[in-house]
Amino acid sequence: MADRPDIKHIAIAGNIGAGKTTLVNKLAHHYGWEPLFEDVDENPYLADFYEDMKKWAFPLQIYFLHSRFRQAHRIQQNSRPIIQDRTIYEDAHIFAKNLYESGHLTERDFNNYFSLFESMTHVVSPPDLLIYLKASIPTLIAQIARRGRDYESAISIRYLEDLNQHYNDWIASYDRGKLLVIDVDNLDYVNNPEDLGYVMRRIDSELFGLF
Numbered sequence: 001m002a003d004r005p006d007i008k009h010i011a012i013a014g015n016i017g018a019g020k021t022t023l024v025n026k027l028a029h030h031y032g033w034e035p036l037f038e039d040v041d042e043n044p045y046l047a048d049f050y051e052d053m054k055k056w057a058f059p060l061q062i063y064f065l066h067s068r069f070r071q072a073h074r075i076q077q078n079s080r081p082i083i084q085d086r087t088i089y090e091d092a093h094i095f096a097k098n099l100y101e102s103g104h105l106t107e108r109d110f111n112n113y114f115s116l117f118e119s120m121t122h123v124v125s126p127p128d129l130l131i132y133l134k135a136s137i138p139t140l141i142a143q144i145a146r147r148g149r150d151y152e153s154a155i156s157i158r159y160l161e162d163l164n165q166h167y168n169d170w171i172a173s174y175d176r177g178k179l180l181v182i183d184v185d186n187l188d189y190v191n192n193p194e195d196l197g198y199v200m201r202r203i204d205s206e207l208f209g210l211f
Contacts (some may be wrong), residue, residue, distance in 0.1 A: 007128050007207055009075050011084040013171075014133035015163050016155065017140040019184055023036065024085045026189065027203070033083040034189075036075070039067040047151035057104040061096045062115055065120070072124040082195050088124060088167060089176070094166045095170060101145040126176035129206055134171075134183045137161060 010033065012020040021037060028035040039044060049056040053168055069086035075082050092114060100110035135143075140160050144152050171181065180202060189196040 005079070006162050008078075008081055008123070009084065009127040010081065010129045010131065010203075010207075011087045011127035012131050012133065013087055013090055014184075015135060015140055015167055016152070016161075016164065017142075017144040018133040018135045018205075019143060019189070020085050020133060022190055023131075023199070024080055024083050028083050028199070029079070030200060031083075033081045034078065036084045038085045043067075049109070050151050050154040053099065053102075053104040057099045058109045058113070061091065061105070062116075064091050064095070065113070065117060067122070069120045070157075072120075076096060076125060084127065086119070087127065087208060088121065089126075091165075091172075093170045094163060096164050098159075098166050129178045129180060129203070130176070131203070132167070132171050132173065132182045134167075134181055134185075135164075136185050137164065139185050178206055 005057065010027070012024055012027075014020050023164045024035050024037065027033060027069070043060075043063060045056050045060040065088065068086075068091055071084065072088055075084065096105065096110060096113055096117075099105040100107070105113070137157060137160055141157070144155065182199060187199070188194040190198055
């Protein structure tokens, strides 16, 4: 089923701490898809950004945009289906937009950034299926604390709330392809096989028409 030639790109979207990377790993193993992860550990700006968002917002967003564009090119060249941890669209519509509206990106920098994003997306194909992991703030905070990344200790609740609102707005108007929304507040697909099976059944239904 996972080898259908018209299924090439599946993407997991969601806020910081929603459980994207864990689900990418599990789905890649189950379906035989190639996982493609967000460039977090090698990002030279991320820790500085959480300490001073206004100073580092623009170089951080450019770094992520470039990284995601390279991933998009790889996906289009790859013969094996890929499951991606976060998309190029989230960089612009969620993170850059939020930084602009909160005053951390100037209008000049945001317009420059968004113009570059639009040029890139003219040559980028959207995912065959976008899976959005919807999570409440308490769930996000708990999962961020559980993974214990030092630089994430500076993330504020207000920042997570703003990102969640931008995700809700973006998902409500998403029209680039198939969309599957999964509320993860009451799911534990790490420790509960039934919860993971529920997620997989919903994916099978969207991609393969199975129930």
